[in-house]
Structures are given as structure tokens and as C-alpha cells.
Amino acid sequence: MPAAPLNAAEPTACASAVRCRRLSVEFPGAGRQIVKVINQADVEFASGEISALIGPSGCGKTTLLRTIAGLQSPSSGGVTIDPPSVGRRGELGFVFQHPALLPWRTTLQNVSLPLRLTRSCDPADATRRATEILDTVGMADAIDRFPHQLSGGMQMRVSIARALVTRPRLLLLDEPFAALDDILRGQLWELLLGLWRQLCFTAILVTHNIAEACLLSHRIFVMRDGTCGDGIINPLSWPRSQQQRRTPEFGQFYGTISDRLRTSVGVQDHGARSSQMEAGT
Numbered sequence: 001m002p003a004a005p006l007n008a009a010e011p012t013a014c015a016s017a018v019r020c021r022r023l024s025v026e027f028p029g030a031g032r033q034i035v036k037v038i039n040q041a042d043v044e045f046a047s048g049e050i051s052a053l054i055g056p057s058g059c060g061k062t063t064l065l066r067t068i069a070g071l072q073s074p075s076s077g078g079v080t081i082d083p084p085s086v087g088r089r090g091e092l093g094f095v096f097q098h099p100a101l102l103p104w105r106t107t108l109q110n111v112s113l114p115l116r117l118t119r120s121c122d123p124a125d126a127t128r129r130a131t132e133i134l135d136t137v138g139m140a141d142a143i144d145r146f147p148h149q150l151s152g153g154m155q156m157r158v159s160i161a162r163a164l165v166t167r168p169r170l171l172l173l174d175e176p177f178a179a180l181d182d183i184l185r186g187q188l189w190e191l192l193l194g195l196w197r198q199l200c201f202t203a204i205l206v207t208h209n210i211a212e213a214c215l216l217s218h219r220i221f222v223m224r225d226g227t228c229g230d231g232i233i234n235p236l237s238w239p240r241s242q243q244q245r246r247t248p249e250f251g252q253f254y255g256t257i258s259d260r261l262r263t264s265v266g267v268q269d270h271g272a273r274s275s276q277m278e279a280g281t
């Protein structure tokens with residue numbers, strides 16, 4: 001679904017860059033062991049780009065995202081976000097795998113909440129901005145409904161609207177589309193691409209879905225041994241659309257990422273061809 005333009009009279013958010021320098025995150029393991037989940041990671045997520053972060057289950061993708069968001073403290077090293085103001089509330093949006101809407105609040109109330117909490121505008125303005133972003137994500141007709149009256153896809157649209165209502169410079173997404181069916185997922189891919197075009201934020205997207213990473217990103221980082229390696233530049237042309245999934249270029253890039261992922265989990269490759277077929281090419 002193409003996203004409608006936001007009010008052009010309002011300034012859009014500028015993007016920000018994220019740098020992790022020798023970043024380590026440890027957790028207590030069994031007994032007295034310490035498990036180093038992020039291990040001296042040096043990685044930069046470029047301003048204005050969508051970076052996809054993929055890797056085997058448990059490799060530390062969510063931990064890295066939470067550390068960038070300031071929800072998890074590093075054991076050593078650090079994260080720099082440029083400009084530094086992005087660390088403050090409102091300039092960073094987080095979309096979780098589960099929409100996590102407040103059940104006793106309507107769609108409109110859920111989406112306007114970040115504006116009210118950050119006191120970044122008066123209540124009338126918060127309502128206007130929440131209504132506007134809900135219109136953009138195709139939820140204008142559901143502003144008075146409660147979360148239990150919405151489908152999973154609708155809830156995820158509301159969750160995305162809530163993350164974007166403050167016009168963040170940096171949007172972090174942790175497997176936001178994992179629980180949705182293929183059709184809905186495709187619609188939300190298009191929605192996210194449309195929103196990114198309009199609002200110009202930097203995005204870091206954690207996903208297990210290689211096609212999603214290929215279609216949405218400028219660069220893909222494959223996590224391995226607690227680090228992210230060099231980002232693999234996505235050669236697919238812009239603007240992106242789902243039709244690209246049927247092109248040979250898409251199949252080839254999908255195969256490259258699939259191979260890299262298999263290497264990261266130590267699987268010998270005898271499935272490159274089948275992985276290209278999985279991409280729908």
C-alpha cells in the first residue's frame with residue numbers, strides 16, 4: 001500500500017549515524033561463567049540508510065539493537081550516535097516483534113502517547129500528529145478502536161506509527177514482521193520503504209528473513225562470533241518494489257547472503273541453488 005505524504009509544511013527528521021567501537025556485551029552464563037554475546041564489535045550504520053542485521057538465532061542481534069537503544073549497557077567499548085541528541089527520548093524509535101500496544105488505550109491514544117510522554121507538543125498537536133501518521137500507515141478508520149479489535153497486521157501498523165510519531169532520526173526494528181503472513185508482510189515492506197522515503201531516517205532492521213533483508217536494505221550485516229563484519233552493499237536498484245524479487249539480480253544477491261549466513265553457522269554449502277529458488281526467482 002503506498003504511503004500518503006505527510007504534511008509537507010512540517011520539517012522531516014534528519015537521519016543519524018551509529019558507530020559501535022570495540023563494543024562488548026556480556027551476560028552471566030551457567031555457574032560462574034560469563035558469556036560474551038557481543039565481542040569487540042566494530043561496526044558503523046550509515047546515516048540515512050536501512051541496514052539489515054541477520055544471523056543465526058542467539059547470535060546477539062537483539063542484544064546489539066538494545067545496546068544501541070540504550071536499553072542494555074555495554075561491558076566495554078561503546079556506541080556513538082551522531083548527532084548525540086538522538087540518545088534522548090523521541091529521536092529514537094523502536095519497533096518490537098510484538099506490537100506491545102496498551103490494551104486499555106485506543107489506537108489514537110497509543111500512537112499519541114510518546115508525544116505526550118516526551119511533552120514535545122501540546123495535547124491538540126499530539127492528536128493531530130498521531131492522526132496524521134495513522135493516516136499515512138492506512139489506519140485512519142481505526143483510530144477509536146482498541147488493540148483487541150485490530151488484526152495482527154493492523155496492530156503492527158499502529159506500532160510502526162507509534163515509533164514514527166515523534167519523527168525519530170533513528171528507527172530500530174526487531175523482527176517486526178516475523179509473525180505476519182506473506183501477503184501482509186509484503187504490504188508492510190512497501191509501507192516501511194514509503195515511510196523511509198518520506199521521513200529520511202536511519203534504520204537498523206533485525207530479521208531472519210533473507211528476502212526481507214535483500215528487499216529493504218542498503219547494506220546487510222551478517223553477525224558471527226559476536227561481531228558484524230563488513231556490511232555487504234546491496235546492489236539492487238532503487239526504488240524497491242516486490243517485483244524485484246522475481247529478477248535474476250535478486251536471486252543472485254539472495255544466494256550471496258544465504259551463503260554468507262550458512263558460513264556463519266558453519267554449514268557446508270550445497271543449497272545455494274535451492275536458496276535462490278526459495279527467494280521466488
Ligand SMILES: Nc1ncnc2c1ncn2[C@@H]1O[C@H](COP(=O)(O)OP(=O)(O)OP(=O)(O)O)[C@@H](O)[C@H]1O
Nearest residue numbers: 027028037055056057058059060061062063064208
Ligand atoms: N538479559 C540477559 N541475560 C542473560 N542472557 C541473555 C540476556 N539477553 C540475552 N541473553 C543471551 O544472549 C544471547 C543472544 O541473545 P539475543 O536475543 O541477542 O539473540 P538473537 O540473535 O536476537 O536471537 P533470535 O534471533 O533468536 O531472536 C542468547 O544466548 C541469550 O540467551
